[in-house]
Amino acid sequence: MKRVLYCALALAMVLTIGLGTASARDQIRIxxxxxxxxxxxxxxxxxxxxTDYPTPVIESTGSGGGMKLFSQGVGLDTPDISNASRQIKVSEFKRCQENGVEDIVQVVIGYDGIAIAHNIDNPELALTREELTLAVAAEVPQDGKLVKNPYxxxxxxxxxxxNREIxxxxxxTSSGTRDAFEELVMEAASEDIDGYGGEYTKIRQDGVYVPAGENDNLxxxxxxxxTEALGIFGYSFLEENSDRIQGALIDGVAPKPAAISSGEYPVSRSLFFYVKKAHLGEVDGMEEYVDLFLSEKMIGDMGYLKGIGLIPLPKEEREAQRANWENRNNLQLSDIQ
Incomplete structure (x- = not known):
């Protein structure tokens, strides 16, 4: 499937200030x-x-960037929905509340694994989370102290x-994938590496780790x-480009759907989106869009999204997500883990 990034010009044409009437903006902004x-x-x-509704406008801003826009307030100059590859942070939730975004519905759509990928022509690569951490950390323990990473x-x-270049x-930093990598790889590993003395998530900035923007296709x-380089991105990009790249084993486990959904693959996570309830009824089609997203047609075991890399939730969890949405349950601070 082509990943079409809807242009900023189209976005600018549909935005107006204030909630006003639904006709002020007839496209959902995500x-x-x-x-x-x-x-x-x-x-x-x-x-x-x-449907008779126009196609929603979607921007790939990263989870953090999206939540920053989403939390700015209520009004048609702000987004209706924010996608996230990790749960909303406490600080983001509080910023929403402070800016009047008081009623939010959290929706979990499925699972994803963070793939550590490399060129398909390379020999198979098996890494541990400890080795990954020592490769990308700004500092590493040596002789009882932390030193600038020499590797x-x-x-x-x-x-x-x-003997490959790192x-x-x-x-x-705006990406939820970055947040999840730091948590699931670096935090988990650094607690078990002598010399860190606890969680360590500072990534080196000497050109070994290269932030590559929000377009994972790049x-x-x-x-x-x-062929020496590694890339970090969601499993769906590995799935879609399996003729060009392969995933490294992490702690002995390959990034496969069954291992991701079971949690056996150690770098697995849930995927979310957040709905601004104040915009329901103000922007036509929002409820219908979410209904379609949560349908079996999309996120079910045989749904379309599975075909492009989404790992479905178990049936009972999918039903729970639909019930949560149908009841328009507000996200509470206590729900954030």
Missing amino acids: VGSSTVFPFASYVAEEFGAT THWDQINGDLP LVYGPP IVQKLDKN
Whole structure:
């Protein structure tokens, strides 16, 4: 499926200030995660093609960037929905509340794994979370203290690893994938590495880890050209480009749908979107869009989104998400883990 980034010009044409009437803006405006973007785009295109509503406008801003826009307030100059590849943060929730975005519905759409990918022509690569952390951390423990990361090749970290340059193309700080990588890889590993003394998530800035923006397809293109490099992005991009790239084993587990949904793959996470309830009834089609997204047709075991890389929730969890949406249950601070 083509990932179509709707142009900023179209966005500017439909935005007006204030809630006013529904006719002030007749397109749903969605921002947020680059990982959720292909799934939301598929639903948006289907929504535009099968209903009388216009196709929603979607921006891939990253989870953090999307939530920053979403939390600015209530009004048609702000987004209606924000996609996220991790749960909303407490600080983001509080900023929403402070700015009048008091009623929010949280929706979980499925699971995703963070793939550590490289060129398909390379030999299979198996890494641990500890090795990944030592490769990308700004500092590493040596002789009882933390020093600037000296590692330039993988075999310097572990002699069993290949003599390949450490070069990692990954998400920027605005990305939920970056947040999840720091939590699921670096936080988890650094607690078990002698010398860190607890959680460590500071990523090196000496050119070894290269923030590659919010367009994960650009990382895939870089892995095509540089066979030594690794890329970090959501499983769906690995699935869609399996003829060009392969996923490294992490702690001995390959990024496969069954391992991701079971949690066996250690870098697995849930995917979300957040709905601004104050805009329901003000922007035509919002409720119908969410209904379509949560349908079995989209997120079910045989749904369209599974075909492009979404790992479905178990049936009972899908039903619980639909019930939560149908009841328009407000997200509470206590719900944030």
